[in-house]
Amino acid sequence: MAERKKLKREDYTVAWICPLEVEQIAALEMLEEEHHRLPQPANDHNVYNLGSINGHNVVVAGLHTTGNCSAATVVAQMRGTFPQLRFGLLVGIGGGVPASTDAGPIRLGHIVVSKPVGQHSGAVQYDHGKAEAGTFIRIGFLAPPPNVLLNAARESEVRRRRSSEDPLVTHLRRIDTSKRGLRNYNRPSSDQDHLYEPSYVHVDREKSCKKCGCEAGERVDRSTDDSDDENIYEEDDNWLTVHRGTIASGELVMRDGQQRDTLAQSDKILCFEMEAAGALNDFPCLVVRGISDYSDSHKNDKWHGYAAAVAAAYARELFYHMPVDEVKQCRIWETDVKEMIQNTRKSARAADYTEDLRIKQWLGPADTYINYTSAFALHHENTGRWFLEGSRYESFRETPDARLWLRGIPGCGKTVLASTVIHDLQRCVGSAASTVIFFFFSFSNESKQKLDHMLRSLIFQLSERHQTAKDRLVVEFKEHDDGRKPLHGTALQSVFGQMVDTVQNVTIVLDALDESTTRPELLKWITSFPSGHGRFLLTSRSEMEIEDFLTSWLPSNCAITLENEPVGDDIKAYVHHRLETERNLSRWRSMHNTISDTLVEKASGMFQWVYCQLEELSGCLDKAAVRLMLQTLPLDLNHTYDRILDNIPRSRVPNAIKLLQFLALSNRPLSLRELVDVVATDPNTSIPFDIEGRAAPPDTIVGYCSSLIRLTGQTVKYKQPYKQPGPASAFPYASSVEPVPKSDDAGSELDLEAGSETEYG
Ligand SMILES: [Zn+2]
Structure with missing residues (x-):
């Protein structure tokens, strides 16, 4: 390679921000020249590659982790180091929404670019609710891209339409996929592009759809998408598809097909990603995303390379439509940007919250689905067959107000059996139009212990499944001053009762009654539930108190002791x-x-x-x-x-003790990130918190306590392809259990195995 140029830090005007390695490599392949690295201030920990495209000097900045907190830090440090940066391009992969635009249906390997619509900037920011997993609340729109970038995007579109060859494909071919290290940038074949029904959930995140057993019959047949205009939208190796519109950015990975569609509809979102919100707070950027999945539970990494490549190719093309002088003259008026952000936030708060989200926030249901999916992930083909094929279950299904109590010693598999039953009921309800709602009580999670928590969750589940039940809830919401007054206590019970009345044939599955902290209240509620309004399946340890309550309520032969069964x-x-x-x-x-x-x-x-x-x-x-x-x-x-x-090695004992103490005394699961800090904390020394004492990488935490602890959550996205072998293979459950996003900051959650028997109990 020719001698690299060495410029000054002031010479760089455009930032190209890409968190993942796969995106950084694609970015470097798009540079015309690569420049010498420059010394950087001690407080700037970013990794920069410098170069130029068509006369523009570009800083390619990498992030250490995904998620917009670190994007904000990267941008702040980068702007300190390169004071003349005018704007940024956020280039990488994102999760698509299976919607259609002028350019046809959105598919894997397409490009989505943020485009202001009306007063919106084209990037909408979501924040998750404080309390629970998976709640996306829109909090505003982000700073719009500068005109010079918008003009470039428009001009490139016009030029592409009129030309016989796609310049983006020319850029894409800069990545020489015959090189061993770049093979992952090849386009997967179109038969690797599967869209599943939004409600069809992929159970085991560690496995591909094929291995996980996702059924081909649940795929959406999109061959009819194109029936109106035949062949117009056919996939073509010589032409890339670009959609322009609104991109949603949040701190959580979107991994749920139904939630994706609800949000996408209310804001006409085309794509979900995780960096823009952090970067755009005070730095104008254009967001460019290659679509690598459909933002649902069937995500995998097959398309990462190609999606990163097409996004990079698009970004490169923009430099051919931006006059160098115009870029230099482009000023960032920070006060303007801040004001604009505030305004859009205000208007979003006032008018645009969808009512559904507000009701959900008001009700505050704990996410019990996560318990169901993680328990169900532990089931095997024949788990529970003895029960599912037996006469007691058959009569349970056929009797409208049936009652069953599965009891057993700790660790005998009650929760997995409960999840297996839920799965079976959901599958075979068919014509009976039965509704299954459920709650898993949990020692290790303070928001899943009380009668109150259970009712909120059951109410929410019913409202999601039945319009009549939902209408009842909306009335209640309005009567509570549009959610300004809280709903609790007996009101919850009566709302639930009224909702159940509007629905026929409800099955309520309650797992681990013994883990409730309001046991007498709970048992009283169960046993005084009006008969004829639903059937109950309960699980718990065989405890005296529970037995006393249930004996007279249960019909004969309806308490099943698992130890006596062919488990x-x-x-x-x-x-x-x-x-x-x-x-x-x-x-x-x-x-x-x-x-x-x-x-x-x-x-x-x-x-x-x-x-x-x-x-x-x-x-x-x-x-x-x-x-x-x-x-x-x-x-x-x-x-x-x-x-x-x-058997814990002696060198690990001090930290193992510390971690177990924290896990045992915490009233909720802890995130990996929190536990990393636990390791670095020692109140008995002169440095109570030693940042260098942090375990790195975070998943080594699992190694301290062997199988006593277990990872049940995972919100770090795109990391998987780069995951080192090691902890994950030594602890096979380490990252396989939790298939939906959790509430916390980026990181996984750890539960104490010994203290909580929920997974198997
Ligand atoms: Zn799948």
């Missing part, structure tokens, strides 16, 4: 599945039968016990170790936990 088959299926599918376990193939027989025999119905033994087995290095382990299996869960504690 051994479930355990066997579970053991087999793990032995077959996990790398560290499948290598003991010749011993599989011995392992399986021994574990099933000694489990006495305790899933949790089996789980722990399999964790330990997967750490065995040789056959002798496996044999020894099988000969010295701990008797019960307490012995098992003792042994796990004993």
Whole structure:
């Protein structure tokens, strides 16, 4: 390569911001010249690559993590270092909305560019509610791009329409995909582009749709999209498709097809992404996104490379439509921008909140869906077959006000069974028009313990499924001064009662009654629920108090003690599945039968016990170790936990103790990010918080406490393709459990395995 130029920091006028490595590489391939790195101030930790395109000097800035908090930091530091930057291009991948624009239906590998509409800037900002997972609330519009960029976007569109060859494709071909390291930028074939029905949920995030068993019948057939104008929108290797319109930016990954469609409709959103909100707060940017998924649970990384490449190609083209002088003259009037942002926020608050979101915020339902999906992820093909195919379940389904109580020892698989039943009921309700609503009580989450929490969640679920129930809730909302007065106590009970009255054939599944902190109230509510209005399926430990309440309420033969049932088959299926599918376990193939027989025999119905033994087995290095382990299996869960504690390496003990203390005493699951800080905290030393003491990378946290803790949440998006092997394979459950976004900041959540038996209980 020719000698690299060395310019001054003041010479750079355009920022190209891209968080992911796959996006940065694509950006570098688009540069005409690459320039010498320049020394940067000590307080600026960004990574910059410098270069030029068509006479414009460009700073390519990378982020360390996705999410708009860090985008804001990157932009602030970058503008300190390069004082003449005029505006930014936010270039990378994003999640599409399966809508249609002038350019046809949005598909994977297309480009979406922010475009102001009316008074809107073309980038709308979402914030999640404080309390719970997955609530997206619109809080305003972001700073609009400067005219010079908008003009460039318009001009490039016009030129492309009139030309016989697509200049974007020419740019795209700069990425030489015959090079080994750039192969991932090839376009996947069109039969890799699947859109599923919005309500059809992908259960296991670690697996592809194929492995996860997502059914082809649930895919949306979009061949008819084009029927009006045949062939106009056909995918073509020689032409890229660009959609311009509104892009939504938030701190949460959009991963839910139904929520995606609700929001997309209210604001005509074409794409969801995570960086613009942070960057655009006081720095005008154009947002350019290559579509790599459909913002639903079936996300995967197949399209990341190509989507990053098309976005970069589009960004490069813009430089051919921006006069260098005009860019230099472009001024950032910060006060104007701030004022504009404030104004748009005000008007958004006043008028544009959709009523649905306001009602949801007012009601504040805990997200119980996350418990359902993470429990269901642990089920296997034959889990619960003994129950689902039995006569008690059959009569439960056929009796309108049936009641069943599944009780059992801790760790016997109650919650997984409950989730399996919910799944089955949802699937086979069919013509009976039955509605299944559910709640999972949880020791480890303060917002899922009270009768009040349960009612809010059930009310919300009913309102989502039935218009009549929803109408009832809207009336209540209006009567409460449009949500300015809170709804609680007995009012919740009566609203729920009225809503149920409007709906036929409701099934209420309540898991882990024993984990409720308002047990007497809860049991009273259940047993005084008017008969004939719904059927109940309850699970809990066999405790005296619960039994006292339920005995006279339950018909005979409707309390099922799991220890007396053939759960051994479930355990066997579970053991087999793990032995077959996990790398560290499948290598003991010749011993599989011995392992399986021994574990099933000694489990006495305790899933949790089996789980722990399999964790330990997967750490065995040789056959002798496996044999020894099988000969010295701990008797019960307490012995098992003792042994796990004993096996924590001495060097990790201090931090393990600290982490377990925090997890045991916290009234909600903690995020990985919080636990990273726990490790760095020691009140007994002269530096109570030592930033250098943080564990890095964050997922090494899981390694401190072995199988005593478990990752149940994951909101860090696009990280997966770059995930190092290591913790994830040593702890196979580490990131496989939680398939929907959680409330917290970017990061995963950890639950204490020993303290909470919910996953298996
Ligand atoms: Zn899927």
